[in-house]
Amino acid sequence: MGHRTNCLSSVLDVPASTHERVRIAVLADSDTRWKWGALTARRIAASEPTGFVLRGRATPTARQLAETGVSDTPPREVTGAEFLREVRDGAYDLVVLALVGGTVRAVLQGIADLGLERRPVIVTGYVGVVYEKLADGLLLRHGADVVLANSRHDAERFRAVYEGVGADASSVVEAALPFLGGAPYAPEAGRDTLVFAAQPSVPVTRADRAYLLRRLVDHARKHPGREVLLKLRSKPGEHTTHLEELPYQKLVRDLDVPPNFRLVYGHMGEVLDRTDLMVTVSSTAALEALHRRIPTAILSDMGVREVLGNHHFIGSGLLTSFDRLDADIRPKPDEEWLSRQGVAADGSYEKAFDAARERVAELLAGPALPPIDPYYTAETAPGYLPGILARHRLDVTATPTRDSGLRRIVREAARGAYRHGVQRVAPVIRRLGEL
Template sequence: MPASANKTRRVAVLADSDTRWKWGALTARRLAGDGLRLDGYLLRGRATPTPRQLTEVGVRADALREVSTVEFLRVMDTTTAGDEPYDLLVLALVGGGVQAVLHGLRQVWPARTRRPVVVTGYVGVVYEKLADGLLLRHGADLVLANSRHDAERFRAVYEGVGADASAVTEAALPFLGGTPYRGAWAARGGNRPYTVVFAAQPSVPDTRTDRAYLLDRLIRHARLHPDRQVLLKLRSRVGEHTTHLEELPYQKLARATDLPPNLHLVHGPMGEVLDGTDLLVTVSSTAALEALHRHIPTAILTDLGVREALGNHYFTGSGCLASWDQLDAGHLPEPDPRWTARQGVAADGSGDTAFAAARARVDSLLDTPGGLPPLAPWYSLATAPGYLPGILARHHLAPDGALLPGTPPADRAPGPARQLVRRAARGAYRHGVQRIAPVVRRLGEL
């Protein structure tokens, strides 16, 4: 056993939304094992999670603070040079954020071999911007793939542009688990009705017409089956943002509708909702993978087509594609075991085995003789001079990863007035997205 595996590991997670915080923190726990001190950093921005969202996620840290990219780089500079450096750093960010932090760290750790192992990956199904997102994540020591299928695709992209693909490591979604489904509760003599859950998504579909259609079909299903409990599982409350923007929350559409008594809108951790689910219905939510892992009957809707824009094309070959008409008639999709195995959702147990290779790689890197080499993202001023500077500038970094002139010092704590302005600006942005933008879009269609 590596010597580094015998001590309590210090781990940092930088996340930019509630779902990425959940992925990053749970990934850190899978990789670091039982001996763990977890420090969380929430990147300040439009999707910074609220205290309610963090509570719902249910993953606690030993310390948690909100930071800008510049502030975070300063923390990484001082902690790495101190007596208690981090062993592991998980970047749970959008691709541009990962790339900016990697270049910033390359600047603050120019030749420092005593540095954390840097890990990144994806929070769920990867169905769009494959090349773009992957190349923006290149440069981390580990780029986690959630399945064998993803690992093969990731390596093909890196090798196809001449980038080092050795960082790609097969693992799984860290939140897969829970009690396996054992058949309808009512059929087993339970005291709750057969429960159908529709897992809503913030940005899929993205038009009022399509979202109203899905809500109407859910209502129709509830009325056709008054003996069933039908739940609309929401991702966030009005005014909150998650990983993706939600201009038209279902709860706003539902206010103008007479809902049947057996249809309810619910929040809460998806794992807890799945504990009482007999049929999971969605367009393309990652919740489908959680349900399939637990052997819960799962339907991927085809009503709006099978299209890349919806993400449900990812599930072709799964055996789970179905329409509301079929579900209304009692159809239960049967997943193809070969497909689920390739997607990393067929394993039994907690999923620890799926992270064995990643843990071994982390151990090996921490015990590298002479320390770790400098970070080496494939994007540079030599490979992408017209693209990289814009990515870095959004985080107040120059093309070489250094701070742009005029950037406020990272150690200057914002005063009460500045904190108030930030909260007001964030609220105004969310109001604009969810109330003003839909009106402007409708006016543009007149």
């Protein structure tokens, strides 16, 4: 993996433990959640997981999976029912669910319905900053044996939600984001690089996205000696954790950009290696940058609002505007805030997963686990839960037909044709239409 491995050296060099033979399955529903799930598995059990990605609207492409840089062996694409059959037949000790809340609840139900004599330990959590649907997302994840919190701040919030509804909060374990790493920030003579970390769904409107893009381009014009990079998560036609309706690649075609402004892709760790100022609205990339002590700015231009997620950074000292950045006024982070947010810029990162390792070790070494006991049941949420389970249709008891292999091949070929059409043919047709 070359340089990419170096970027993640502190992530991948997990201390050896007594669980080196633990069989782990990771199920993810996007490229970013695959990255979180695979690295979390290594952090808490020091074993190489078997990876699966859930077939759905955000199923990542091979390029996206490779770009995460977490494994040379790509995860296998499966349906929910196929994954449950893997759990039933694969004798896994540990299952990491890197999924949205509703899918976590459906898979929990599916595993419970398998009736295994000794079921695996189930771990779940969040891929980044939790700034919306806190209660709903947490209650949908309740029933997992371990619900990881990425910071002390999150652990306190998670426990308060569970205790507030009378649910068992013992599953909440404080940890950190598993992909923090890389060398501490060191300025280089002659290098001046600003990176804007774009988000697929923040902001949502065309006007707001066009505003951010215009201000970024204007900033590049005002600072011709500065390299201004717009870091994008996906290419046109690809999906990630959130769907992107108005990609910046399309909006930028309407602008005359200076030579020091560029769009970039690739592994975030590699981009951060050459970053002198990280700018974003609320991306988790800010936490990655702060962990490395890279100067970071959170934009307040469109307000500090829950819908944008930048309200999460209240008290951080990082909120600022393009006007101030244009004037080279950079914010400074509040050290107490950094400590509470799991950034671990003080060198404590390697201990951040100790509690999770100990909890998982205890569960693995103990007797057979009790039945899964989620908060949302037919008794507590009869008007909500049935719809969630029905949407996922996890019928693991259905017997595969003799032509299921052929149908899988046809389905995968169709998906390949669709992706080719979206990523290659459609852009050409759009360009021809603009001539």
